Amino acid sequence: MNVSIGCSGITWRKRGLGDGLADIASAGYYGSPISGVESRDAAEIHRLWTSHGLAPAPGYINGEYWDPAQRDDQLHAARINAKVSRELDLTDIFIAVGGFETVTRAGxxxxxxxxxxxxxxxxxxxxxxxxTQTITEVCEVFVEEGVRPCFHTHVGTFVETEEEVERLLEAVDPELLFVGPDTGHLAWAGIDVNNFVRRHARRITSVHLKDIDLEVRERGRAEGWAYAEFEKAAIWTEVGDGDIDFPGIFRILDDEGYSGWLTVETDVTQQPTPFESARISREYLAGLGL
Structure with missing residues (x-):
């Protein structure tokens, strides 16, 4: 595949952006997702990333798109992200739905x-x-700038389950909303990752590579854990150390002629340092020829 291998800075949340970018470069990655676009313009992001020998990779935006009171702010955020992405020659951005702390009808x-x-x-x-209406409007902002918004599923949000994901993808024009699967969040939600990738392969423009321990998932579901309890029990693993079938996923993408970013994300690592986590995942992908 003609792909670029990136690594997210999420594992370095407690250490700072500079340390994260330095470690990501040292671990052998080509790039890292942009962040902080509300406070950094494209030129500053480019200088900072390239000073560490990294290319800017697709960023991430989310929102409580079902709330009409937030629509104008969400469109404003989309315009900022679209402008910065375009100026950095990024053709994709991940878009997700929020809802983590929203109390549902179930209480x-x-x-x-x-x-x-x-x-x-x-x-x-x-x-x-x-x-879906607001997401459509947000997507129009991005597409007008030549940036493809690719939908990113996320456990703990209002688009997590297979029913919710498929309903949204069916409701929004595929020429406006593309797909940016997160392999770990799909599996954690109980979705067959390989089948999902196969079903939407022609709509996929960027990918987040996460791995999980399915035994932890099943134990947590049976015991009714909340999000943080899954993480404390080490649901996340380094890429290749969990139960996701990455070779199968890559074969499906390759058969469809996929080219784009493959970005490693390990939200919480059990390794001694984030660098060690990034190194393990990068060596696994290198062993697959990536």
Whole structure:
């Protein structure tokens, strides 16, 4: 595949951006996702990333798109992100839905319902309609700038389950909303990752590579854990150390002629340092010829 291998700075949340970029470069990655676009312009991001020998990789935006009171702010954020992405020659951005701390009709937050969401934890039909309308408008902002918004699933949000994901993708024009699968969040939500990638392969423009321990997932679902409890029990692993079938996923993408970013993300590592986590994942991918 003609791909660029990136690594997210999320593992370095407690250490700072500079340390993260330096470690990511040292671990052998080509780039890292942009961040902080509200406070940094494209020129500053370019200088900072290239000073570490890294290319800027697609960034990430999310919002509570079902809330009409936030629509104008969400469109404003989209315009800022679209402008910066375009100026950095990035053709993609990940877009996700929020809702972590929103109390559902079931009387709990979606973060508390992680991997166990039922009908009463989901948006109402009217809220879902408003969400798809605003996401459509946000996508139009990006597409007008030549940036493809690719939808990123996330456990603990209002688009987590297979039902929610497929409903959204069906509701929004595929020429406006592309797909940016997160392999770990798909698996954590109980979605067959290989089947999902196969089903949407022609719509996929960028990918987040996460790995998980499915035994932790099943134990947590059975015991009704909240999001943080899954993380404390080490649901996240380095890429190649968990249960995701990456060779199978890459074969599907390769068969469809995929070219774009493959970005490693390990939200919480059990390794001694974030650098060690990044090194393990990069060596695994190198062993697959990437």
């Amino acid at each position: 709990r937050t979606r973060r508390q319902a992680a991997a166990n969401a039922g009908q009463l934890d989901m948006l109402t039909d009217e809220q879902f309609r408003r969400m």
